[in-house]
Amino acid sequence: MNYDTQSTVVRSRESALQTNKLLRNTYVLLAMTLGFSAVTAGVSMVFNLPHPGIIITLIGYFGLLFLTAKLRNSVWGIASVFALTGFMGLTLGPIVNAYLGLPNGPQIVMQALGATGIVFLGLSAYAIKSEKDFSFMGGFLFVGILVAFLAGLAAFFFNMPGLSLAVSAMFVLLMSGLILYETSNIIHGGETNYIMATVTLYVSIYNLFTSLLHLIGAFSSSD
Structure with missing residues (x-):
């Protein structure tokens, strides 16, 4: 009985160490990729x-995402993550430039950036501190993101501003849920690869920022 108890304690400690290592590696890589994405956005x-x-x-996004998933267990997976986030930074630059060109553009961009940081840090801290299991959200998030993605395409191709705003609002909620879900996955062993965890969190932050930018820009407009 004593041996079993000791074994359980050892396994628990090893699991905690692995989780802490995965979290550390994920957030270090996430910070690096966000920085690199900011540089490529700045160049753009x-x-x-x-x-x-x-x-x-x-x-470009789905191609590099597929490549990253294929290479996730090798050192080339890290290079692929930087290629993906760098590419997304290049696509973000023109969007930010468009908002900066508005009369109150700098304020809109800073509000969206600040709100994104607050939401990400707040939800991540909550998931880590509470240690709640948010795996039940997986199916809902998958369906919700698919529906929002298709609705976004429809809004773009059929020039429907109202639907576009609704999609942005949906993405704010869905990306917030995805941050909780992925952080919980890391803590509870649902995600064991820090490269893929980084990609999921990066995509959440990217979409959260662009969606907030769209919403704040729309409601700040005097038109």
């Missing part, structure tokens, strides 16, 4: 590069 803004368009953006 300085040179006033045009947005590549939705088709190229989707092909």
